[in-house]
Amino acid sequence: MAEETNKKKRMPTIFDIARESGFSYSTVSRTLSGFEFVKPSTREKIVEAAERLGYVPNQQARSLAGGPSHLIGVLVPTLTNDYIIQILQGIDDELTRSSYNLILYTTNRHQGTEATYVATIMNGAADGLLLVAPFITDSYLEALNERDFPYVLIDQDYEAEDSMVVKATNREGAYIATQYLIKMGHSRIGFIAGLPQLNSAIERLAGFREALSDHGIPFREEYVVPGNFEMRGGYRATRELLARSDVPTAIFAANDLSALGAIEAIRERGLRIPLDISILGFDDIPQAAVAYPKLTTVRQPLNQMGREAVNLLLKRLQNPDMDMVKLTLNTQLIIRDSCDIPFD
Amino acid sequence: MAEETNKKKRMPTIFDIARESGFSYSTVSRTLSGFEFVKPSTREKIVEAAERLGYVPNQQARSLAGGPSHLIGVLVPTLTNDYIIQILQGIDDELTRSSYNLILYTTNRHQGTEATYVATIMNGAADGLLLVAPFITDSYLEALNERDFPYVLIDQDYEAEDSMVVKATNREGAYIATQYLIKMGHSRIGFIAGLPQLNSAIERLAGFREALSDHGIPFREEYVVPGNFEMRGGYRATRELLARSDVPTAIFAANDLSALGAIEAIRERGLRIPLDISILGFDDIPQAAVAYPKLTTVRQPLNQMGREAVNLLLKRLQNPDMDMVKLTLNTQLIIRDSCDIPFD
DNA sequence: TGCATTTTTGCAAGCGCTTGTAAAACCAAT
DNA sequence: ATTGGTTTTACAAGCGCTTGCAAAAATGCA
Numbered sequence: 001m002a003e004e005t006n007k008k009k010r011m012p013t014i015f016d017i018a019r020e021s022g023f024s025y026s027t028v029s030r031t032l033s034g035f036e037f038v039k040p041s042t043r044e045k046i047v048e049a050a051e052r053l054g055y056v057p058n059q060q061a062r063s064l065a066g067g068p069s070h071l072i073g074v075l076v077p078t079l080t081n082d083y084i085i086q087i088l089q090g091i092d093d094e095l096t097r098s099s100y101n102l103i104l105y106t107t108n109r110h111q112g113t114e115a116t117y118v119a120t121i122m123n124g125a126a127d128g129l130l131l132v133a134p135f136i137t138d139s140y141l142e143a144l145n146e147r148d149f150p151y152v153l154i155d156q157d158y159e160a161e162d163s164m165v166v167k168a169t170n171r172e173g174a175y176i177a178t179q180y181l182i183k184m185g186h187s188r189i190g191f192i193a194g195l196p197q198l199n200s201a202i203e204r205l206a207g208f209r210e211a212l213s214d215h216g217i218p219f220r221e222e223y224v225v226p227g228n229f230e231m232r233g234g235y236r237a238t239r240e241l242l243a244r245s246d247v248p249t250a251i252f253a254a255n256d257l258s259a260l261g262a263i264e265a266i267r268e269r270g271l272r273i274p275l276d277i278s279i280l281g282f283d284d285i286p287q288a289a290v291a292y293p294k295l296t297t298v299r300q301p302l303n304q305m306g307r308e309a310v311n312l313l314l315k316r317l318q319n320p321d322m323d324m325v326k327l328t329l330n331t332q333l334i335i336r337d338s339c340d341i342p343f344d
Numbered sequence: 345m346a347e348e349t350n351k352k353k354r355m356p357t358i359f360d361i362a363r364e365s366g367f368s369y370s371t372v373s374r375t376l377s378g379f380e381f382v383k384p385s386t387r388e389k390i391v392e393a394a395e396r397l398g399y400v401p402n403q404q405a406r407s408l409a410g411g412p413s414h415l416i417g418v419l420v421p422t423l424t425n426d427y428i429i430q431i432l433q434g435i436d437d438e439l440t441r442s443s444y445n446l447i448l449y450t451t452n453r454h455q456g457t458e459a460t461y462v463a464t465i466m467n468g469a470a471d472g473l474l475l476v477a478p479f480i481t482d483s484y485l486e487a488l489n490e491r492d493f494p495y496v497l498i499d500q501d502y503e504a505e506d507s508m509v510v511k512a513t514n515r516e517g518a519y520i521a522t523q524y525l526i527k528m529g530h531s532r533i534g535f536i537a538g539l540p541q542l543n544s545a546i547e548r549l550a551g552f553r554e555a556l557s558d559h560g561i562p563f564r565e566e567y568v569v570p571g572n573f574e575m576r577g578g579y580r581a582t583r584e585l586l587a588r589s590d591v592p593t594a595i596f597a598a599n600d601l602s603a604l605g606a607i608e609a610i611r612e613r614g615l616r617i618p619l620d621i622s623i624l625g626f627d628d629i630p631q632a633a634v635a636y637p638k639l640t641t642v643r644q645p646l647n648q649m650g651r652e653a654v655n656l657l658l659k660r661l662q663n664p665d666m667d668m669v670k671l672t673l674n675t676q677l678i679i680r681d682s683c684d685i686p687f688d
Numbered sequence: 689t690g691c692a693t694t695t696t697t698g699c700a701a702g703c704g705c706t707t708g709t710a711a712a713a714c715c716a717a718t
Numbered sequence: 719a720t721t722g723g724t725t726t727t728a729c730a731a732g733c734g735c736t737t738g739c740a741a742a743a744a745t746g747c748a
Contacts, residue, residue: 292636
């Protein structure tokens with residue numbers, strides 16, 4: 001007797017619209033998933049019925065049956081870094097334009113999660129994969145290649161493998177930046193390193209060393225302190241640098257976040273930027289421009305990197321046999337207010 | 345003769361591991377998808393075989409067959425606002441802890457996209473939906489309710505509907521902030537409004553007006569200029585305010601991004617903050633703390649809002665009959681360096 | 689008008705998985 | 719040993735869709 005209010009309307013399926021339009025479900029399927037030899041009048045009726053019923057294809061079923069899922073997996077290390085966010089924006093923009101959707105996996109740099117996610121993605125969760133600055137592990141790259149699964153590495157290269165890659169001129173950017181500092185008159189330059197597992201970190205350090213060497217300034221191991229690409233790491237590294245007797249007159253941080261941490265540490269010490277000490281960052285995240293003083297930094301075309309990666313991936317999706325491409329975009333020194341000639 | 349190198353290894357399925365372990369596929373399915381009455385020795389063999397073959401369940405198939413997709417849809421208006429990012433972080437954190445994955449839809453505030461995405465999501469793409477500050481449209485909320493599809497609204501309320509909501513005390517926060525300015529001695533206070541389609545914008549303006557009225561300061565229509573919650577909008581609004589003969593001594597921006605735009609406009613005009621004019625924001629995005637001067641603002645527990653929303657949604661997923669909940673978290677005035685007593 | 693083509697449509701199978709139902713195996717107790 | 723009850727496993731069907739193949743309808747041409 002109790003009026004069972006069983007609502008939960010079912011979503012319409014191709015069968016519903018087949019019944020409505022009077023054609024078979026396969027004709028409906030063909031009509032709805034792109035062209036095929038369908039008589040215009042038929043197509044019209046089917047489309048009309050679909051719209052009337054508010055039909056939306058079930059992606060799960062579609063991709064199970066062999067069609068594309070229209071989903072791209074994006075693997076990011078974290079969401080707490082504007083550098084990642086910028087790339088993500090680029091990816092998202094381009095994906096939106098292509099009517100693809102994005103399934104996001106945040107690894108938080110946890111050991112092993114990357115491989116797990118990759119396995120899930122390969123197993124039908126998405127049509128392709130974008131890896132943003134991942135910790136490369138042979139394990140999953142191998143799996144990816146074995147299955148011939150389309151993917152693009154962003155801001156991380158893996159020399160040994162034949163992968164698609166989009167990155168920036170890290171080494172050159174670091175070189176130019178360091179040179180800028182040197183020409184200003186700095187010779188005691190500290191360097192806050194990034195995560196050694198990341199290519200970009202290695203290349204930036206290399207660029208730094210190269211510039212030093214090219215200008216006859218001896219490289220001093222003690223001036224290179226470990227960081228982690230995060231603010232706290234930059235803060236700690238800077239305190240360490242500041243504790244020395246021969247404090248550097250400039251600090252080149254491997255990324256902006258580290259530089260921001262450095263600024264905090266320096267200010268805490270009562271020193272002025274850039275009067276007492278110059279700071280130079282890398283990335284040019286949005287915060288760099290609003291920080292005080294405005295951060296001089298090396299800009300990476302983050303947004304563009306994301307977009308290019310999507311384009312590459314999409315191209316590969318259309319043509320599975322296309323050649324592998326490695327794209328390297330230019331970095332650029334953005335001069336703002338955090339560097340000046342050394343005081344002493 | 346041509347050695348056809350047809351690689352593209354297939355992913356193992358439950359049938360493969362059934363064959364390997366010697367049990368039926370349904371036993372494998374039951375074993376792998378949580379408990380069931382499975383003999384320990386059987387379970388062991390199955391799990392072993394699954395691991396050996398590197399088995400990963402195909403989510404598409406799983407959810408098609410009626411199981412959960414372990415995917416949560418997240419609808420955000422944009423990725424270019426740290427306010428959104430903060431919420432997203434909270435969502436992501438909590439989701440990760442719950443072994444759910446996230447499928448991200450960026451509407452970019454395009455007319456109609458929200459409804460389309462919602463339809464897709466309901467149609468099997470995800471188990472639940474999180475709507476971050478959406479432009480509410482009856483159309484899709486109705487559809488959601490009709491299908492009894494689990495969703496949570498974040499930072500946007502819809503009084504008429506019986507929906508789950510997580511928001512913050514916008515009105516109260518704006519009230520306190522305005523009062524703070526008034527007590528400092530300001531009486532000519534400009535207000536940069538937000539998007540009128542958003543509840544939060546309306547409430548903040550209401551709080552502002554209320555505080556004015558409670559302290560006997562007449563509300564002046566001309567001091568309220570339209571903004572769009574973005575930097576450029578704040579910039580333009582401020583220029584407008586600055587062009588008046590009776591320039592305000594303080595500007596309350598409906599969000600931090602607008603405040604940042606205001607700062608730019610003010611500085612461009614050669615005025616000093618907070619000496620010549622005070623600025624107050626809303627949100628407390630990361631940039632607020634590194635801006636110069638450090639922005640005094642009303643903090644919303646953005647991260648927490650994201651997390652609470654996920655918790656609510658997950659609870660609802662477990663218990664579809666749970667009561668609707670509306671959660672309102674507290675905002676808090678964060679005093680930094682952008683406000684001071686009026687000069688004149 | 690009749691026959692060979694070509695265009696259009698329909699049927700069946702299957703993607704990888706879950707789940708209701710029934711059969712098999714097991715256990716203790718009679 | 720046999721019975722009754724419980725635990726464990728297997729089979730079948732089906733989720734919504736795509737697609738190869740074949741049948742039906744439409745078309746062209748002699």
